[in-house]
Amino acid sequence: MIEVSTDWYLTLAAILFSIGFIGMMIRRNALIMFMCIELMLNSVNLTFITASKHFGTIEGQISVFFVLVVAAAEVVVGLAIIVSIFKKQSSASVDLLRTSRG
Amino acid sequence: MNTVSQIIGLNWIVIGPTLALVGTALVLLFCTITITTSDNVKKVVTISGIFMTLFTIFLKFGLFSTAGPSSYFSEKILLDEFSLFGNVLLGLVLLLNFYPIWNSSFELKDKTTEAIILTLMSTAGFMLMVDSENFMMLFIGLEIGSISLYALAGINKGSLLSNEASLKYFLLGSLASCILVYGISLMYVSLSITGVYETTIAISFIGIENIPLTTLVGILLLIIGLLFKVAAAPFQSWAPDVYQGSPTGYVGFMAATAKVASFVVLARLCIVSLGLVMDKFELFFSAIIILSILIGSLFATVQTDMKRLIAYSGVIQSGFILSGITSGVNGTSASLFYLAAYIVQLIGIFLIFSVITGELSSDFSMENLSGLFIENKYLSICFSIFMLGLAGLPLTSGFVSKFILITNLWSYEKYILVFALMLSTVAGFYFYLKPIWIAAIDKPENSVPPIQLKLNDKISVGVLAGLTITLGLFPNTLINISRWVVQNYL
Numbered sequence: 001m002i003e004v005s006t007d008w009y010l011t012l013a014a015i016l017f018s019i020g021f022i023g024m025m026i027r028r029n030a031l032i033m034f035m036c037i038e039l040m041l042n043s044v045n046l047t048f049i050t051a052s053k054h055f056g057t058i059e060g061q062i063s064v065f066f067v068l069v070v071a072a073a074e075v076v077v078g079l080a081i082i083v084s085i086f087k088k089q090s091s092a093s094v095d096l097l098r099t100s101r102g
Numbered sequence: 103m104n105t106v107s108q109i110i111g112l113n114w115i116v117i118g119p120t121l122a123l124v125g126t127a128l129v130l131l132f133c134t135i136t137i138t139t140s141d142n143v144k145k146v147v148t149i150s151g152i153f154m155t156l157f158t159i160f161l162k163f164g165l166f167s168t169a170g171p172s173s174y175f176s177e178k179i180l181l182d183e184f185s186l187f188g189n190v191l192l193g194l195v196l197l198l199n200f201y202p203i204w205n206s207s208f209e210l211k212d213k214t215t216e217a218i219i220l221t222l223m224s225t226a227g228f229m230l231m232v233d234s235e236n237f238m239m240l241f242i243g244l245e246i247g248s249i250s251l252y253a254l255a256g257i258n259k260g261s262l263l264s265n266e267a268s269l270k271y272f273l274l275g276s277l278a279s280c281i282l283v284y285g286i287s288l289m290y291v292s293l294s295i296t297g298v299y300e301t302t303i304a305i306s307f308i309g310i311e312n313i314p315l316t317t318l319v320g321i322l323l324l325i326i327g328l329l330f331k332v333a334a335a336p337f338q339s340w341a342p343d344v345y346q347g348s349p350t351g352y353v354g355f356m357a358a359t360a361k362v363a364s365f366v367v368l369a370r371l372c373i374v375s376l377g378l379v380m381d382k383f384e385l386f387f388s389a390i391i392i393l394s395i396l397i398g399s400l401f402a403t404v405q406t407d408m409k410r411l412i413a414y415s416g417v418i419q420s421g422f423i424l425s426g427i428t429s430g431v432n433g434t435s436a437s438l439f440y441l442a443a444y445i446v447q448l449i450g451i452f453l454i455f456s457v458i459t460g461e462l463s464s465d466f467s468m469e470n471l472s473g474l475f476i477e478n479k480y481l482s483i484c485f486s487i488f489m490l491g492l493a494g495l496p497l498t499s500g501f502v503s504k505f506i507l508i509t510n511l512w513s514y515e516k517y518i519l520v521f522a523l524m525l526s527t528v529a530g531f532y533f534y535l536k537p538i539w540i541a542a543i544d545k546p547e548n549s550v551p552p553i554q555l556k557l558n559d560k561i562s563v564g565v566l567a568g569l570t571i572t573l574g575l576f577p578n579t580l581i582n583i584s585r586w587v588v589q590n591y592l
């Protein structure tokens with residue numbers, strides 16, 4: 001029986017963050033990029049929770065609430081922006097957005 | 103009850119500016135939703151809100167003179183010289199930008215109040231950010247400010263460029279926020295650090311050689327998040343597109359607030375928290391500064407769009423400011439002077455652009471400037487003052503700020519940086535003088551509509567140009583202020 005220690009959670013969070021970051025870099029769909037941002041914020045939450053449990057302090061758990069609220073606010077604004085672009089060119093691919101190049 | 107509020111340090115004056123701005127925004131929201139009020143009433147409400155904010159900043163000075171540097175709300179909010187400096191600058195940015203913001207919002211017809219509320223909220227967020235002692239507070243302030251700016255970039259829904267700018271700003275800005283907050287979480291994981299002063303205590307307690315790698319990575323990610331916001335290379339890719347696409351009337355405000363808040367926080371971080379471990383980051387910072395100057399100069403020379411040119415010039419200026427902040431206490435005071443002088447020129451230039459092509463337009467190609475000297479001498483002279491200020495010609499604030507910064511770097515024996523900065527200043531004369539040449543000499547090919555210069559725009563441009571000249575001729579007051587900000591950390 002392997003004991004799941006703090007390091008495991010931190011490693012998982014780091015892997016999730018990397019997946020989100022790589023996804024941001026290589027995917028071209030605005031919605032997928034948006035999901036990657038959410039994934040990265042949630043990996044931050046996992047890190048905070050783990051640290052909070054490890055140290056027995058409360059700051060980490062409170063931070064998670066704030067990160068969640070910020071993520072929700074970002075969802076609202078981000079989806080509104082994506083919808084308003086989608087109305088114009090009926091695609092959410094960021095490759096089509098090359099009007100401003102120079 | 104009284105004792106509890108004393109223990110956690112409840113003090114409404116400390117967050118007064120934020121409360122005043124949020125309060126004004128809520129009153130405006132109420133005016134729009136429930137009772138239909140005329141635009142003049144809204145204007146009076148907004149102006150009184152801004153002056154109320156400046157008054158509460160004045161009250162904070164009063165509190166600071168009796169209490170000194172202190173923290174409130176159980177060590178979440180900090181009252182020190184940096185926060186006062188940041189508050190004053192942000193308040194002035196809002197005040198100087200009032201007419202561009204108001205005129206652009208007025209053009210939006212049915213969305214007038216939305217845009218005003220977004221600007222007020224964004225300033226409130228950034229004020230919270232410069233006041234923050236706790237890193238989570240920093241993150242929340244940054245997000246309140248940035249999310250409002252994402253929406254502001256896309257406020258002109260009819261234009262695809264505006265939408266595009268908004269989406270790019272949103273995606274890359276959120277990425278920066280994620281990196282920043284992951285850095286905060288790593289610092290918390292490794293040494294249970296949650297705040298600016300806790301970092302100092304933890305580092306000095308554990309010893310410089312025993313600092314875990316996780317903490318250093320966390321600090322690095324936090325700094326990278328902030329560098330994203332000030333558009334230092336190689337994190338500058340969003341800036342030109344966002345500046346070009348966003349409605350011109352708002353760009354001066356957007357660029358100035360984010361830069362002021364991030365640089366003040368960065369300065370506090372480098373001086374207060376990282377004083378002991380700055381050596382470990384020296385190579386990183388030098389690379390960032392050299393890259394910013396190089397990439398900014400190279401790309402600025404080939405731009406045909408003026409807004410993109412100013413964005414790349416912003417990348418160079420970020421490199422300049424960063425070089426002072428990372429070199430030491432005296433360098434930081436030079437950088438704060440530089441920051442204040444730079445945002446005046448930045449706001450002025452975007453104000454002139456918005457006057458020439460209309461507040462909600464996105465593009466501003468260099469041909470729009472041709473014939474400006476014949477068309478409107480006043481505007482073209484003010485435009486030249488701002489451009490020469492950015493280039494760093496004597497008699498303008500740009501020269502004084504560059505001079506102080508470079509002499510400080512020389513005294514720190516950073517000769518390579520001094521060489522790079524001097525080279526970029528020389529290269530800068532090419533792309534800063536080219537638009538002036540076009541404005542003064544070139545004849546427009548096809549007839550352009552005459553410029554409608556409103557009285558309030560005339561006054562705003564005049565005040566900003568006057569400030570640029572005044573700071574160049576009599577810089578002593580601002581130099582003393584920027585010295586006062588850092589004097590406790592010498």
